[in-house]
Amino acid sequence: MLGPSPARNLSIQGSWAVERQLLDRSTGTHGTFAGVVRFSPTDDGGLAFREEGTMRWPTFTGPASREYVLKPADRPDALDVFFADGRPFHRMSFTPEASQDRHWCDPDTYRVAYNYEGPDTFSYTWDVTGPRKDLLLTSALKRQV
Numbered sequence: 001m002l003g004p005s006p007a008r009n010l011s012i013q014g015s016w017a018v019e020r021q022l023l024d025r026s027t028g029t030h031g032t033f034a035g036v037v038r039f040s041p042t043d044d045g046g047l048a049f050r051e052e053g054t055m056r057w058p059t060f061t062g063p064a065s066r067e068y069v070l071k072p073a074d075r076p077d078a079l080d081v082f083f084a085d086g087r088p089f090h091r092m093s094f095t096p097e098a099s100q101d102r103h104w105c106d107p108d109t110y111r112v113a114y115n116y117e118g119p120d121t122f123s124y125t126w127d128v129t130g131p132r133k134d135l136l137l138t139s140a141l142k143r144q145v
Contacts, residue, residue, distance in 0.1 A: 031057035
């Protein structure tokens with residue numbers, strides 16, 4: 001968790017069920033993603049993020065996955081998120097002053113907001129705007145036991 005206890009405790013480690021609502025605001029198209037996110041420790045004190053599941057979209061239904069690397073940030077209540085190839089992505093935190101971040105992916109802007117709901121539940125929303133995309137992606141994660 002990145003809220004009340006420091007990120008360096010890496011208490012988000014483990015497996016989480018994820019449910020995601022997808023909305024393309026430009027067309028009104030809705031979709032979903034359901035799967036599992038695994039946060040596994042890395043040798044450098046960070047976490048590997050691996051998401052696998054099934055995406056349902058009017059033009060595609062099937063397996064989908066992604067990977068990131070999370071590393072301790074310069075503040076104890078945050079993790080810096082990197083793409084699997086090492087490029088910086090955004091900062092993850094649940095504290096009110098740091099729970100929002102943005103990422104420029106030319107030509108669109110991705111804004112993320114994290115919400116800590118308890119030690120076994122959190123969510124985040126990506127608001128993507130620009131000339132190519134107008135998306136709202138809302139993800140809810142629950143710890144698997």
